Each structure stands twice: as C-alpha cells, then as structure tokens.
Amino acid sequence: xxxxxxxxxxxxxxxxxxxxxxxxxxxxxxxxxxxxxxxxxxxxxxxxxxxxxxxxxxxxxxxxxxxxxxxxxxxxxxxxxxxxxxxxxxxxxxxxxxxxxxxxxxxxxxxxxxxxxxxxxxxxxxxxxxxxxxxxxxxxxxxxxxxxxxxxxxxxxxxxxxxxxxxxxxxxxxxxxxxxxxxxxxxxxxxxxxxxxxxxxxxxxxxxxxxxxxxxxxxxxxxxxxxxxxxxxxxxxxxxxxxxxxxxxxxxxxxxxxxxxxxxxxxxxxxxxxxxxxxxxxxxxxxxxxxxxxxxxxxxxxxxxxxxxxxxxxxxxxxxxxxxxxxxxxxxx
Ligand SMILES: [Fe+2]
Numbered sequence: 001x002x003x004x005x006x007x008x009x010x011x012x013x014x015x016x017x018x019x020x021x022x023x024x025x026x027x028x029x030x031x032x033x034x035x036x037x038x039x040x041x042x043x044x045x046x047x048x049x050x051x052x053x054x055x056x057x058x059x060x061x062x063x064x065x066x067x068x069x070x071x072x073x074x075x076x077x078x079x080x081x082x083x084x085x086x087x088x089x090x091x092x093x094x095x096x097x098x099x100x101x102x103x104x105x106x107x108x109x110x111x112x113x114x115x116x117x118x119x120x121x122x123x124x125x126x127x128x129x130x131x132x133x134x135x136x137x138x139x140x141x142x143x144x145x146x147x148x149x150x151x152x153x154x155x156x157x158x159x160x161x162x163x164x165x166x167x168x169x170x171x172x173x174x175x176x177x178x179x180x181x182x183x184x185x186x187x188x189x190x191x192x193x194x195x196x197x198x199x200x201x202x203x204x205x206x207x208x209x210x211x212x213x214x215x216x217x218x219x220x221x222x223x224x225x226x227x228x229x230x231x232x233x234x235x236x237x238x239x240x241x242x243x244x245x246x247x248x249x250x251x252x253x254x255x256x257x258x259x260x261x262x263x264x265x266x267x268x269x270x271x272x273x274x275x276x277x278x279x280x281x282x283x284x285x286x287x288x289x290x291x292x293x294x295x296x297x298x299x300x301x302x303x304x305x306x307x308x309x310x311x312x313x314x315x316x317x318x319x320x321x322x323x324x325x326x327x328x329x330x331x332x333x
Contacts, residue, residue, distance in 0.1 A: 013195025112289025182244025
C-alpha cells in the first residue's frame with residue numbers, strides 16, 4: 001500500500017496538516033497564551049498555582065532524595081541533583097524520576113496539584129486520553145556522552161512519534177525549577193510541504209536527520225512556570241549551554257479527539273511499536289490524588305540496580321495500579 005493510499009479517505013498531506021492546525025487552534029482559543037504559533041502554545045500558570053506546583057515537586061523530589069521528611073528548597077534540590085555523589089536509584093538514563101512505593105503519596109499529591117491546573121483550563125473536551133503517570137524529569141546541565149548517543153536521546157531533535165507516541169498527541173512541557181536559561185528546550189517546525197509524512201516510528205532519532213535539517217527553529221525562550229503545549233508534528237530537543245545547571249520539568253502527553261478513520265490512520269503510522277506512554281481518559285486522569293491513588297509496588301531498594309545500565313527504550317513511567325478510595329461521605333451523628 002502506498003503512503004498516500006493509507007491516508008484516511010485519501011486526504012492529501014497538506015489537508016491533513018491544515019486539519020491538525022485547526023484542532024490545535026481550538027486549544028489556543030480556550031487556553032490563555034502569549035505568542036502566536038500554529039502548533040505551539042505558551043501558557044503562563046497563575047503565580048499562586050505555580051508556587052503550589054513547585055512546592056509539591058520539591059516535596060516529591062525530597063522524598064526521592066530520602067531527606068527524612070525535610071522538604072528541600074528549589075535551590076537545595078538543584079544543588080543535590082547536580083552532585084554526582086547523590087544516589088537516586090529511581091532515575092532513568094533519560095532523567096525520569098520514577099515514582100516508587102516509598103513516595104506514593106507525594107507523587108499522588110503532585111499529580112492532584114497539576115490536575116487542578118489542567119481542569120481549570122477547561123479544554124479537556126477537546127482531548128481523548130491523557131498519559132499517566134506524568135513524567136518528572138531531571139535534565140542535567142552537563143551532557144553525558146554515553147547518554148547523548150542513545151537512539152532516543154532527548155538532545156537529538158525529534159518528534160515523539162519517532163519514539164512510538166501516537167500522531168494525534170500533544171506534548172506538555174512544564175519547566176518547574178533550575179537553570180531553564182541554559183539547560184533549555186527548543187522546537188523546530190518541519191517544512192509544511194512534508195505534511196504528516198514524517199510522523200512514523202524510527203529506531204533512532206538520527207534517522208530523522210534529513211527532516212531536522214529542513215526544519216526551522218521557532219523563536220521562543222522557555223521560562224519556569226509556563227506550560228508549553230506542542231503538537232507532535234513539531235520537532236523538539238533539549239539544548240545545553242556550557243556551564244549550565246540542571247533543570248526539573250514535568251512532561252506528559254494528551255491525545256486529541258479526532259475521527260475514527262483518523263485514529264485508524266494514526267495506528268497504521270505507529271506500526272507495531274510497543275513503546276510510548278500509557279493513556280487514560282481525562283475523567284480517570286483527573287481523579288488521581290482525589291478519588292483514586294496510583295500505587296507503585298516497586299521500592300527504591302528493589303530498583304537500586306535497575307537503571308544503572310543504559311537502556312534502549314524511550315523512558316516511560318513506572319508501572320502502577322489504581323486504588324479506588326472510598327469517597328462515600330457517611331453522615332456524622
Ligand atoms: Fe520528546
């Protein structure tokens with residue numbers, strides 16, 4: 001089957017891209033933002049809400065660092081995360097701080113805090129499913145050559161579809177603390193003539209180099225406390241300036257509502273990939289930390305040796321079970 005005949009109802013590449021931009025424009029209509037880009041949104045979180053989100057992130061990372069209940073400040077966390085002697089057994093080579101049994105409650109509270117911000121934006125009816133668990137990611141200021149050469153290294157420009165994420169996904173990046181000025185991220189726009197032809201799973205981000213060379217960098221400087229919504233048709237990468245410190249960000253993905261024929265097309269593009277995030281409907285996603293708990297069974301001790309060796313896969317979240325909380329409110333006599 002040729003690539004064009006695989007399109008839903010034989011729609012041309014350029015028309016698919018126009019439809020994608022229209023779907024994204026609906027998000028832009030609802031979410032307050034600055035700047036004007038076709039497939040990228042820059043939303044500044046209200047200051048009080050961001051303060052709460054930053055605090056919950058500090059509480060979660062302090063639990064990962066086993067501080068004995070003390071909550072470290074953002075500055076102390078950056079200092080500890082930059083110290084090579086500090087052991088974080090739950091940190092993957094791609095920098096994910098995976099939730100373990102030891103910090104189940106802290107992770108659920110962080111999710112609850114972020115879910116409140118998302119619910120307040122009121123765009124969930126445009127979405128189909130949301131990734132769970134969301135990623136808490138430490139991006140080191142100093143690149144480790146062994147990690148830079150990994151097939152799915154985030155410092156190589158890429159679309160998340162190249163790592164197996166679905167082609168109807170939008171990535172949310174939220175820089176929370178640390179050196180966003182020098183340990184940053186950037187987005188690139190492929191030439192519109194490519195349409196959606198580049199949204200296929202690759203075994204190495206290097207295989208997309210020809211597309212990266214034709215793409216133009218989007219002029220946007222990320223800041224702490226902003227949410228960057230980027231459609232997966234854009235490319236992105238981690239950028240580092242020499243001497244930069246580490247940064248902590250939250251990232252997750254949402255899948256947009258489309259038609260059944262487009263969903264089938266997305267599955268064909270994705271192929272047999274088993275990579276990619278775990279997605280659930282927003283109604284389930286937004287209950288986490290309030291009516292349900294994500295329960296992580298593996299302990300920090302059990303995973304101590306697991307993430308030391310480089311892994312080929314694109315880092316996705318820790319396995320978990322959902323625990324329904326009894327929210328029946330009994331009358332108190
Ligand atoms: Fe990515």
